[in-house]
Amino acid sequence: MLDKTDNTTQSTAGDQPATKRHKRFEALEKRDVNQDGFVKEWPEVGLIAMGSPNDPAPAIRIENGEIVGMDGVDRADFDLVDEFVARTAIDASVAEQMMAMDATEIARKIVDINVSRAEVQKIFTGLTPAKIAAVMDEMNVVEMMMGLQKMRARRTPSTQGHVTNVKDNPVLMAADAAEAGLYDYSEIETTVGMIRYAPFNALALLVGGQTGRGGIISQDAVEEAMELQLGLRGLTTYAETVSVYGTEDAFRDGDDTPWSKALLASAYASRGIKMRFTSGTGAEVQMASAQGKSMLYLEIKCVMLSKGVGVQGLQNGSISCIGVPASVPGGIRAVLAENLVTTCLDLEVASGNDQSFSHSPFRRTARTLMQMLPGTDLIFSGYATVPNYDDMFAGSNFDCDDNDDYLMISRDLKVDGGIVPVSESDAIAARNKAARALQAVFEELGLPRITDEEIEAATYAHGSKDMPDRDTVQDTKAATKMMEDGITGMDVVKALGRRGFTDVASNVLEMQKQRVSGDYLHTSAILSRDFKTIAAVNDLNDYQGPGTGYRLDGERWQKISDVRQALGPEDI
Amino acid sequence: MSEQLASPPAVEMTLTERGPAKTGTAPDEVVIAISPAFGDQMKRKTLHGLAHAAVIREFCAGIEEEQVKARIVRVWRSADLAAIGFDGAKLSGSGISVAIQSRGTALIHQRDLVPLAPMELFPQAPSLALSTFRHIGKNAAKYAKGDSPSPVPQVNDPMARPKWQAIASIYHIRETQFVRQGEKAVELDVEFHT
Numbered sequence: 052m053l054d055k056t057d058n059t060t061q062s063t064a065g066d067q068p069a070t071k072r073h074k075r076f077e078a079l080e081k082r083d084v085n086q087d088g089f090v091k092e093w094p095e096v097g098l099i100a101m102g103s104p105n106d107p108a109p110a111i112r113i114e115n116g117e118i119v120g121m122d123g124v125d126r127a128d129f130d131l132v133d134e135f136v137a138r139t140a141i142d143a144s145v146a147e148q149m150m151a152m153d154a155t156e157i158a159r160k161i162v163d164i165n166v167s168r169a170e171v172q173k174i175f176t177g178l179t180p181a182k183i184a185a186v187m188d189e190m191n192v193v194e195m196m197m198g199l200q201k202m203r204a205r206r207t208p209s210t211q212g213h214v215t216n217v218k219d220n221p222v223l224m225a226a227d228a229a230e231a232g233l234y235d236y237s238e239i240e241t242t243v244g245m246i247r248y249a250p251f252n253a254l255a256l257l258v259g260g261q262t263g264r265g266g267i268i269s270q271d272a273v274e275e276a277m278e279l280q281l282g283l284r285g286l287t288t289y290a291e292t293v294s295v296y297g298t299e300d301a302f303r304d305g306d307d308t309p310w311s312k313a314l315l316a317s318a319y320a321s322r323g324i325k326m327r328f329t330s331g332t333g334a335e336v337q338m339a340s341a342q343g344k345s346m347l348y349l350e351i352k353c354v355m356l357s358k359g360v361g362v363q364g365l366q367n368g369s370i371s372c373i374g375v376p377a378s379v380p381g382g383i384r385a386v387l388a389e390n391l392v393t394t395c396l397d398l399e400v401a402s403g404n405d406q407s408f409s410h411s412p413f414r415r416t417a418r419t420l421m422q423m424l425p426g427t428d429l430i431f432s433g434y435a436t437v438p439n440y441d442d443m444f445a446g447s448n449f450d451c452d453d454n455d456d457y458l459m460i461s462r463d464l465k466v467d468g469g470i471v472p473v474s475e476s477d478a479i480a481a482r483n484k485a486a487r488a489l490q491a492v493f494e495e496l497g498l499p500r501i502t503d504e505e506i507e508a509a510t511y512a513h514g515s516k517d518m519p520d521r522d523t524v525q526d527t528k529a530a531t532k533m534m535e536d537g538i539t540g541m542d543v544v545k546a547l548g549r550r551g552f553t554d555v556a557s558n559v560l561e562m563q564k565q566r567v568s569g570d571y572l573h574t575s576a577i578l579s580r581d582f583k584t585i586a587a588v589n590d591l592n593d594y595q596g597p598g599t600g601y602r603l604d605g606e607r608w609q610k611i612s613d614v615r616q617a618l619g620p621e622d623i
Numbered sequence: 624m625s626e627q628l629a630s631p632p633a634v635e636m637t638l639t640e641r642g643p644a645k646t647g648t649a650p651d652e653v654v655i656a657i658s659p660a661f662g663d664q665m666k667r668k669t670l671h672g673l674a675h676a677a678v679i680r681e682f683c684a685g686i687e688e689e690q691v692k693a694r695i696v697r698v699w700r701s702a703d704l705a706a707i708g709f710d711g712a713k714l715s716g717s718g719i720s721v722a723i724q725s726r727g728t729a730l731i732h733q734r735d736l737v738p739l740a741p742m743e744l745f746p747q748a749p750s751l752a753l754s755t756f757r758h759i760g761k762n763a764a765k766y767a768k769g770d771s772p773s774p775v776p777q778v779n780d781p782m783a784r785p786k787w788q789a790i791a792s793i794y795h796i797r798e799t800q801f802v803r804q805g806e807k808a809v810e811l812d813v814e815f816h817t
Contacts, residue, residue, distance in 0.1 A: 096796045098792070339796045374785055374788025407784050
């Protein structure tokens with residue numbers, strides 16, 4: 052501290068002596084990055100990204116083909132999560148052999164283009180959580196990206212978008228879903244401002260999404276029972292917001308266990324609905340339930356638990372807790388590591404990038420390059436296809452106003468970011484058609500009227516600020532009644548058909564048929580525009596260095612290259 | 624921000640324990656349930672620098688504006704806001720409570736609801752102004768009288784997470800260290816000083 056009489060102090064307008072400031076530091080303080088919150092590591096409570104001194108040393112004990120000790124804990128002292136992981140996620144027949152391998156050697160195999168994806172996966176079936184954490188600790192971010200490029204399940208990368216608005220306006224939501232289809236999102240996800248709007252939001256994404264592009268799959272992140280019911284009715288076509296945690300305490304806070312989550316997963320699978328779990332670094336420490344363990348170590352338990360349950364995939368990459376790992380040293384590296392672990396355990400990864408995480412455009416971009424450059428099954432989960440003020444997942448890392456920046460990065464680096472450029476006229480046409488299709492469905496199902504004025508507004512809107520208000524009391528009553536009346540995806544098909552939206556009706560019908568065939572339950576499944584499943588079964592990632600794996604070329608590269616902003620000789 | 628957190632709060636209060644909290648019988652009271660460290664630990668300020676004393680004064684003012692009595696209890700057994708609010712509601716003669724954690728996260732609860740589903744939840748502490756806390760008190764009092772007020776309007780700031788999430792976690796972890804498991808809630812008298 053400086054003495055007040057020191058000659059480095061100066062008087063301010065209020066005659067209060069103040070410390071004389073270096074003007075560059077004053078300028079730095081005003082920068083976006085200094086709006087973010089940063090904290091020091093506090094390992095005793097688990098506020099540390101990787102390598103907490105309280106993380107256990109890797110170890111396994113097997114007797115009579117059963118795991119009786121893991122990472123220094125005897126089976127009798129296992130908590131719920133350890134018990135589940137030991138029982139379901141580690142192959143006891145190979146564990147001793149795999150655990151005997153050096154962590155550095157395993158890390159090198161992940162990076163080595165001469166070692167196949169299958170070989171790495173075989174090793175991971177025999178590792179404990181602490182061993183996997185030790186392997187990750189050997190890798191820098193470039194090596195992790197190398198790993199992700201090789202280890203992700205589907206050869207073709209893709210991405211997911213958020214379609215929400217703060218008013219829960221269904222007309223705007225349908226238009227936005229259609230536009231997302233044009234950009235070629237494989238999945239679109241919505242949630243609610245007002246819970247009672249949930250059925251309308253699901254309906255808007257179903258109709259709007261299938262107007263934009265056949266085969267886009269949609270989900271509605273709401274309370275678990277309602278989310279399941281919407282899926283069973285065929286109003287949504289996948290689910291993802293089933294959260295799991297790395298400690299027993301954190302599970303109990305949500306009134307849950309690994310077994311209750313497994314039951315829910317089975318309910319979706321039994322009705323042919325694609326689903327994945329959600330987890331992420333930072334959740335346990337945020338709930339003061341980390342027991343001094345590092346964020347990554349606990350997240351590895353979540354990934355293994357998801358594998359053990361048998362779900363085909365996992366959304367991680369910190370997700371809604373991103374502010375926690377992002378505030379400590381090496382946090383974004385840990386977030387990349389959790390994505391990589393997910394792929395090494397042969398699960399689909401929907402790799403985050405889905406929540407506002409920094410005020411700084413540099414930090415936002417650097418964070419996303421970790422998944423965009425190697426490519427993942429779903430790079431964002433998801434990207435705000437709407438302005439962030441309308442993103443009801445509390446804002447995403449990128450929003451619709453970043454579309455051209457993101458597409459230019461894709462074009463600059465010849466990297467597939469999962470979306471392609473869209474022309475203004477195509478966007479307007481698709482938005483208008485989706486809004487009209489929803490108007491027809493609402494009329495046929497006896498739901499509150501959608502006016503032509505609303506359709507016009509939704510066609511050209513930037514966001515919900517451009518939309519007239521609806522009667523929310525009437526809407527939410529009708530949405531509740533729609534569920535009571537047992538309206539299903541088939542009623543939507545019939546309504547669209549009766550009103551002449553034959554192509555949209557046919558697309559919605561195809562989505563209902565997917566649930567019967569069940570092909571899109573395979574790991575990393577998405578659907579092409581003509582409803583062909585693209586999954587780790589028929590599009591398995593075969594990357595093993597230059598000349599192999601996914602390459603951005605052909606028609607898709609042309610689309611990304613030929614942007615509306617680029618001038619040709621004939622323009623000059 | 625660090626300076627704001629470091630300086631002493633503008634308003635202070637003295638909280639005096641008056642023994643175990645009893646279940647109220649007066650239908651015209653709202654319980655203000657505070658977390659284990661609230662008011663006398665953790666620099667006596669919320670996440671974004673509001674004096675704990677000022678917040679309590681606004682809660683009381685909002686409740687009393689509706690001719691309803693405010694009663695303050697401290698919940699020791701948990702730092703979880705839903706648990707604190709639910710315990711407060713069960714102690715309240717009207718069945719209505721407001722609850723707050725040291726970081727400033729608040730809710731209105733009612734004893735017949737399930738613990739994790741309060742009547743109104745205010746999850747973004749940094750977006751809550753003193754006037755919002757007064758409004759929360761007022762709404763709680765209206766519920767106590769059997770009215771159906773409009774929910775207290777809230778601001779949704781998509782950039783609250785990058786700025787506050789980690790710091791909010793530290794608040795919660797520190798507060799959890801003051802929890803006394805198995806200990807009953809206590810009745811508190813409050814005296815304000817400026």
